[in-house]
Amino acid sequence: MKKRVLITGAAGFLGSHLCDRFIKEGFSVVGMDNLITGDLKNIEHLFKLEQFEFYHHDVSKFIHVPGNLDYILHFASPASPIDYLKIPIQTLKVGALGTHNCLGLAKAKGARILVASTSEVYGDPLVHPQTEEYWGNVNPVGPRGVYDEAKRFMESITMAYHTYHQVETRIVRIFNTYGPRMRLNDGRALPAFIGQALRGEDLTVFGDGSQTRSFCYVDDLIEGIYRLLMSDYVNPVNIGNPDEITLKEFAEEIIRLTGTEQKIVYRPLPKDDPKQRKPDITKAKEILGWAPTISRSEGVKITYEYFKSLPYEELFKQPKEFTSPNQKH
Numbered sequence: 482m483k484k485r486v487l488i489t490g491a492a493g494f495l496g497s498h499l500c501d502r503f504i505k506e507g508f509s510v511v512g513m514d515n516l517i518t519g520d521l522k523n524i525e526h527l528f529k530l531e532q533f534e535f536y537h538h539d540v541s542k543f544i545h546v547p548g549n550l551d552y553i554l555h556f557a558s559p560a561s562p563i564d565y566l567k568i569p570i571q572t573l574k575v576g577a578l579g580t581h582n583c584l585g586l587a588k589a590k591g592a593r594i595l596v597a598s599t600s601e602v603y604g605d606p607l608v609h610p611q612t613e614e615y616w617g618n619v620n621p622v623g624p625r626g627v628y629d630e631a632k633r634f635m636e637s638i639t640m641a642y643h644t645y646h647q648v649e650t651r652i653v654r655i656f657n658t659y660g661p662r663m664r665l666n667d668g669r670a671l672p673a674f675i676g677q678a679l680r681g682e683d684l685t686v687f688g689d690g691s692q693t694r695s696f697c698y699v700d701d702l703i704e705g706i707y708r709l710l711m712s713d714y715v716n717p718v719n720i721g722n723p724d725e726i727t728l729k730e731f732a733e734e735i736i737r738l739t740g741t742e743q744k745i746v747y748r749p750l751p752k753d754d755p756k757q758r759k760p761d762i763t764k765a766k767e768i769l770g771w772a773p774t775i776s777r778s779e780g781v782k783i784t785y786e787y788f789k790s791l792p793y794e795e796l797f798k799q800p801k802e803f804t805s806p807n808q809k810h
Contacts, residue, residue: 483509483532485549487592489540489583490556492519494662495597495655495699499554500524502703504532511546515539517571518559523662540579541571550590552710555583556597558632562625562751563668569627576631577638584642584650593649595710596639598717600656600758601629610725610759613654613717623753636717643715651709656721656760660699660780661787666798670694671781674732675788678739680796688750690729695759697722698780701773708769721760722773734777738785 486503490496491512496519503510504527512524513536527533538544540557558575559565565572580596587594603611604619619629636652643650663669665676677684697720705720726734732745765771 483507484551485509485511486552486554487511487513487546487550487586488554488556489513489579490519490558490597491535492516492521492523493556493560494523494660494664495658495702496556497523497662498660498699498703499556499706500527500533502707504530506707508532510534511536511550513538513540513544513546514557517568518564518664520664540582541574542582544582544586546586546590550586550592553583553587553590553592553594554597554706554710555580555594558597559628560599561664561667561669563666565628566624572627573631576628576635580635580638584638584648587650588642588646588648593651593710594639595651595653595706596635598632598636598652598654599628600654600719600721600760601625602633602636602654603755604629605753605755606757609757610723610761611719612761613719613764620753624751625753640715650715651712652715652717653706653709654717654719654760655702656697656719657694657758658697658699658702658721660784663784665788665791665795670728670731671696671735671784672788674735675739675785676796678735678741678743679788681741681743683743683746684732684735685748686728686732686745687748687754689747690732690745691727692750692754692756693725693727693758694731695722695725696731696777696780697773698775698777698783701775705765705769705771708771709765712769714764714768718764718768719760719762720765720771721762722777723759723762724773724777725757725759726777734781738781
């Protein structure tokens with residue numbers, strides 16, 4: 482029988498790429514998403530396949546999946562500031578209740594579960610680069626706290642299920658990732674810069690642009706996640722590209738790539754915006770034999786071509802509004 486995997490957040494950026502990877506590896510894939518931030522267009526190419534099935538469901542509610550499950554990957558969560566600042570309670574619930582439900586399902590099915598944590602657990606770090614042993618510098622009551630603390634709770638309850646219930650668990654800490662299927666209007670630097678360039682707008686940099694990020698191409702990230710899931714390592718592992726760049730330099734790279742005439746404009750730095758972000762990937766190298774292979778110049782070019790190929794109206798599409806009463810509490 483084919484191994485069977487449940488992927489929550491399946492219609493999102495990373496979830497959809499994970500669906501593709503596990504289909505390619507010969508798995509039977511169950512996708513689950515409530516489509517608050519996900520988009521069925523990301524997985525519509527899979528609906529014709531016998532080995533793919535989809536549940537339109539909110540993992541913050543009780544999860545029932547009939548049949549066996551060998552693996553669960555919990556990737557359901559808003560992942561950009563423009564989302565989790567608009568739906569803060571939903572963000573907390575999917576990190577807390579959603580993770581609890583997924584862990585309970587893993588326990589019931591005897592499945593191995595990998596949860597998607599984030600570099601945001603390090604907050605505005607006082608240690609650079611960030612190692613997995615660093616506990617972070619997070620403001621729990623700031624605007625970003627709903628995302629940061631949801632992920633920190635996710636890690637805590639996952640380890641509790643591992644130690645108390647002997648559930649097989651894995652934790653990946655994901656650093657800035659980019660590639661096709663990102664939303665142009667999700668508020669993150671790369672799609673924001675490319676979207677502005679394609680619309681002929683000036684590129685907006687917050688603060689003085691000296692804050693750093695380290696961008697990992699999605700194919701590299703998916704490879705690291707797959708290797709971690711199949712490994713025997715239970716503690717958190719950073720997966721990201723340590724090639725660090727300031728946001729000002731990155732905006733200049735985008736202007737050169739797109740060949741546009743825009744200039745950079747500066748806006749006030751959002752509260753608690755991290756000043757530095759760079760993963761220490763020593764553990765990934767030693768334990769998983771993983772390191773990124775796709776350069777930023779190569780990956781950004783592929784991503785730019787993807788955004789250029791989108792319908793014209795996508796460039797001017799406004800961020801999704803969250804109006805359902807169920808998403809407010």
